[in-house]
Amino acid sequence: MDDRNADVEQTLVLIKPDGLKRSLTGNIIALLSHPDNMIVAVKLVKVTRELAEKHYSHLKHKPFYEDLIRFLLGEWHTNRVMALVYEGPNIIQRIREISGATNPEEAKPDSIRGKYGRIHSKTGVYENVIHCSANDIDAEKEIKLWFEPYEIVNIRFPVQYVVEERTVMRWKT
């Protein structure tokens, strides 16, 4: 990847609880695979309500908000998501296109949501298996919400060094 290219961006991808529960992780990553789409961070996250609410804070006023939070918390599937950061030229828009429209019924049949998404019959929430940042402002905000700088192999946003004393879990010796 040529870092001097001004079009190089990073975007946040989440494989949502329905994607993990239905063993779609490999299929989704395969559809995102391309020499220009580089994974620069990946981890499994047990989602907390605080994290879910921060992630979807812009939808707080929507009637489906509470069900959406419960969905991301894994109420109907599993309480974890796979979080990834992808990097590449114009990657935010390109991954949006590969993912497809928000409503799985409106998503193109060859998109990720068109192939694997469905609508939860009880709540009407879109179980659309993937989240991807919508624009560069959201991408920066979301990457910083889900990842610490040291978890990303290619850091593109400014960092600071902070000395702090805290207890961390280590393997027992």
Ligand code: DAT
């Ligand atoms: P996107 O995920 O395509 O960026 P969004 O940010 O508008 O879409 O909404 C976030 C999620 O909320 C979306 O992936 C699925 C759910 N959602 C959005 N609109 C909905 C609706 N009208 N009914 C049910 N769920 C909806």
Ligand code: MG
């Ligand atoms: Mg969105």
